[in-house]
Amino acid sequence: MPELPEVETVRRDLNRLLPGMVIGQVQGLFPGSVKGIGFKKFSETIQGAKIVKVSRRAKYLLILLDSGLTLIIHLKMTGVLQRQQKDDPLPRSARIIFYFEDGTRLVFSDQRKFGSIKLTSEPNELPEIKKLGTEPLESKFTPAVLQQRLAGRKGPVKTVLLDQTVLAGLGNIYVLEALHRAGIAPQRSTDTLKNDQIKKLHSAVTRTLKEAIAARGSSVDTYRDGQGKSGWFQVKHRVYDREGQSCKKCGHTIVKEMFRGRGTYWCPKCQR
Numbered sequence: 001m002p003e004l005p006e007v008e009t010v011r012r013d014l015n016r017l018l019p020g021m022v023i024g025q026v027q028g029l030f031p032g033s034v035k036g037i038g039f040k041k042f043s044e045t046i047q048g049a050k051i052v053k054v055s056r057r058a059k060y061l062l063i064l065l066d067s068g069l070t071l072i073i074h075l076k077m078t079g080v081l082q083r084q085q086k087d088d089p090l091p092r093s094a095r096i097i098f099y100f101e102d103g104t105r106l107v108f109s110d111q112r113k114f115g116s117i118k119l120t121s122e123p124n125e126l127p128e129i130k131k132l133g134t135e136p137l138e139s140k141f142t143p144a145v146l147q148q149r150l151a152g153r154k155g156p157v158k159t160v161l162l163d164q165t166v167l168a169g170l171g172n173i174y175v176l177e178a179l180h181r182a183g184i185a186p187q188r189s190t191d192t193l194k195n196d197q198i199k200k201l202h203s204a205v206t207r208t209l210k211e212a213i214a215a216r217g218s219s220v221d222t223y224r225d226g227q228g229k230s231g232w233f234q235v236k237h238r239v240y241d242r243e244g245q246s247c248k249k250c251g252h253t254i255v256k257e258m259f260r261g262r263g264t265y266w267c268p269k270c271q272r
Contacts, residue, residue, distance in 0.1 A: 002075045004136070004169030005212035006223050006231065007059050010081055013226025014106075015054040017083045018063070021100045022050050030095040033108060035116045042119055045069070058132050058168035062123055072118040072126065073108065078221070079115030081108050082228045091228075111222055132168040136205050143202040150190050150198065157193065158186035159260060161205075170205070172262055173218055173240045178204040180239045180249070185271040186264050211236065239265040 002010075023046050031039035049065040056062065061081065063071040073081060080091065084105050090097075091109040096117060098106040108117060123129055134141050134149060149167065153160050160166055161175045170178075179186055181204035184197060193201070217223060217231030220241060224230060234241070238248050242265060243256035252269035 001059075001077045001171055002079065002217070002223050003059060003171035003174050005174065005209055005233065006217035006225075007056055007061060007075065007169070008137075008213050009217045009231065010075075010226040011054050011056040011061055014061070014063075014081065014083065017226065018051045018106065019053055020050065021102070021104070021106075023047060023065075023098050024101050025099045027097040027099070028095075029097065030110075030113060032113065033095040033110060033115060033117055035118050037119055042117075045119065046071070057123075057129055058135070058164060059171070060129065069119055069121055070123045072116075072120060072123055072129070074116050074128075076110070076112075076114035076116070078111040079108065080110070080222060080224045080228075081106065082224060082226050083107075084228070088228075131165050133164060133166045134168060136167050136169065137209055141202075141206070143199045146202045146205075147195070147198045150193065153190045155190055156187050156259070157184060157190045157201075158264065160190045162262075167205070173220070173237075174205075174208055174212065176240050176265055177212075177238060178208045180267060180271060181208060183271055185268075186259060186266050188272070239267060241265065 026043035028039045034042045046065065049067045052064040052066055054061060054063050059074060061073040084107055086103040091107060093109045093111040094107050095110050096108040120126060134145060150160060158175055161170055182201040184201060212218060212233040215231055215233035215236060216225055218233040219230035220234050239254050242254045245254050247254055247267040247270060250267065250270045252267050254265055254267055257264050
């Protein structure tokens with residue numbers, strides 16, 4: 001599933017390419033990707049609207065239109081959102097296509113059809129947006145804020161960090177990568193973390209996300225950026241999908257465990 005670094009990479013690409021584009025026809029190869037409104041009304045409502053900017057909240061892309069409406073797009077597990085030239089071949093799993101007046105198009109592809117597109121005038125009032133926690137790349141995200149967000153929680157630290165009401169945008173890959181960099185075992189109870197460990201975790205989270213964005217995300221499955229290209233942060237993974245390989249920090253063997261239904265990669269030697 002695309003996580004914060006992948007969604008932020010797509011946002012940056014599209015925010016460079018889309019503002020000023022006027023939406024013409026909207027084609028629904030799988031109309032079910034549009035939620036909360038019938039596809040016919042959806043397409044009629046946004047036809048002729050101009051794109052103002054593309055922003056992000058957690059794993060959601062927000063495309064602001066000059067009509068005051070906002071497209072809220074969640075890529076879920078296999079969603080891809082990319083701008084194409086008119087002669088480019090359509091992706092096999094193309095679901096919704098936005099055609100622009102200059103002949104280019106924005107294609108929402110989704111192999112497993114779990115992704116969603118919504119149209120709203122009040123994005124911050126949507127329940128799924130309203131409940132989101134702190135953005136880990138904002139300046140207000142400090143070690144003290146992380147300590148506050150973790151206070152009173154006794155579950156495994158991996159599970160807590162995956163909770164979108166705690167921190168917004170983290171997923172399995174980057175939680176595991178950050179925990180390895182911080183030297184904290186995924187199964188460790190959150191209430192046992194000391195102040196210095198929370199500071200290390202804060203640093204590890206922000207550093208890992210920034211490095212991943214610089215590498216344009218991790219293409220471990222279907223992820224592609226806003227131009228249809230792969231990211232390369234997967235070559236810098238320290239634990240994720242490295243079962244049986246040597247830890248890049250201590251040389252011990254990376255193990256994989258199924259933990260609460262999710263594949264969990266970690267180093268038993270340097271993560272405590």
